[in-house]
Amino acid sequence: MSSTPTAKVDHRAGSPAVLVLEDGRTFTGRSYGAEGVTVGEAVFSTGMTGYQETLTDPSYRRQVVVMTSPHVGNTGWNDEDDESGRIWVAGYVVRDPSLRPSNWRSTRSLDEELTAQGVVGIRGVDTRALTRHLRERGAMRVGIFSGEAAQAPTAELVDQVTSAPQMAGAALAEEVSTQASYIVPAVGEKRHTVAAIDLGIKSMTPNQMAARGIEVHVLPATATIEQIEATGADGVFFSNGPGDPSTAEPQIALLRTVLERGIPFFGICFGNQLLGRALGFGTFKLKYGHRGINQPVMDRTTGKVEVTAHNHGFAVDAPLEGDTATPYGSARVSHVCLNDDVVEGLELRDAAGALTAFSVQYHPEAAAGPHDAAYLFDRFVDLLQGAAPAMTADGARTDGAL
Incomplete structure (x- = not known):
């Protein structure tokens, strides 16, 4: 995974972002969490809750997680539910993030935690279409590009994605x-x-x-x-x-x-x-x-x-x-x-x-x-x-x- 985060972006606006799969299919959205570039294996998770435990599960090393549940982030982030000492996912893809957390245990928003840990994400993606594509074509490498990086020609972005290592054969x-x-x-x-x-x-x-x-x-x-x-x-x-x-x-x-x-x-x-x-x-x-x-x-x-x-x-x-x-x-x-x-x-x-x-x-x-x-x-x-x-x-x- 490569990640070059910059300063936090207001999640209600966000910078332009694009998700690029290794087969050339693209999805546009806005930055969520840190702004920058990240590459990993695209996988989807069907859980409607427990995103904090998912994000901090070391098994997700070098994977970009697509949430099939459309609304993510409502319960915010706390200091009790981490499954390890950090977020391990390579990137995060959501449809409709919560504008503000609404849970008595929350101490900060999901967006704030992603930004603090330098996790590049994208919001506003048609995650249903993306999940259907992955089910039909199989898990594959993917890149998230936001800010200036999202302005590069698609062919260049695909090259960055296909140059990343595959999960098969990975010793992690x-x-x-x-x-x-x-x-x-x-x-x-x-x-x-x-x-x-x-x-x-x-x-x-x-x-x-x-x-x-x-x-x-x-x-x-x-x-x-x-x-x-x-x-x-x-x-x-x-x-x-x-x-x-x-x-x-x-x-x-x-x-x-x-x-x-x-x-x-x-x-x-x-x-x-x-x-x-x-x-x-x-x-x-x-x-x-x-x-x-x-x-x-x-x-x-x-x-x-x-x-x-x-x-x-x-x-x-x-x-x-x-x-x-x-x-x-x-x-x-x-x-x-x-x-x-x-x-x-x-x-x-x-x-x-x-x-x-x-x-x-x-x-x-x-x-x-x-x-x-x-x-x-x-x-x-x-x-x-x-x-x-x-x-x-x-x-x-x-x-x-x-």
Whole structure:
């Protein structure tokens, strides 16, 4: 991403701005947030709320987020809902921003925060037409140009967009990871210790574990097995994060060591993709990904359908039916998206049918979003306690649950 912000522009007026896709299609509007130039991958999010959590999610590194909800910014910005220490999106595209925030928790407007952090955005765009274009053509590179930059010939702007790196092949997890380890203490009595590898972790994730009595040691993406063992961890967690999972060879090698040693494992989003690759499955880039807080997913271990929060452009290529033998046990798809049959979860079991590792492609911490999948953190606690139910040969749970 390149960004050259200048002084704040009154969002009720704004300077001329243009959004340019790599296939040459353009959309005109007015500047929103910082004025300048930015380039990234165009993706759309279907959430009608939770924009602050979206903007501060490290998984959006190098992505220009298009909001499908037409009215954005009504609740302003506060100091409590950030999912990391900064805004990570490369750019922001909205139809109709709120002129002023209207929420008792707000301390400033969305426009003010975008400007303060140098995030180049555009407003007044026909986001419905833009979303339909991305659904038909697929996620692609895009540039936002405002102020003087918007006056350049379209051909020159397209050249700037197509010269930007693509998301396929991008190694970004280490760019967003913490540089120093830190601890999120357990709330109340400490029951377990978990080493969480930060690949772009959201703050709500260790908080969810801490609320269940887990002391979470958050380690950099470059952590080694020796550093994990030094925490005295009872289990290992791999977080969400940006980029192409095929580039994360060091983290995949680390995860294979974790599985070889039989250490309980839980992964979310990018962590799910890395578990898939560690087990021998491939990953692939989705046409336009899943982003929003309203995706239906079936948990095959219970038969229940959950409404879930998503942010991923890659997915695991694994057989939807049956078990797959791996060097670490028997793997199967545990969750599936009901919209398009994309793999949304994996589980690994030993020869006795006991769960040893599992992961999901979506966000059970749901910040923002529904809480249907919060039980997964309880499932992780059960795994750490060695109480995860075994399966019979036909896949039924031995505890009698669905």
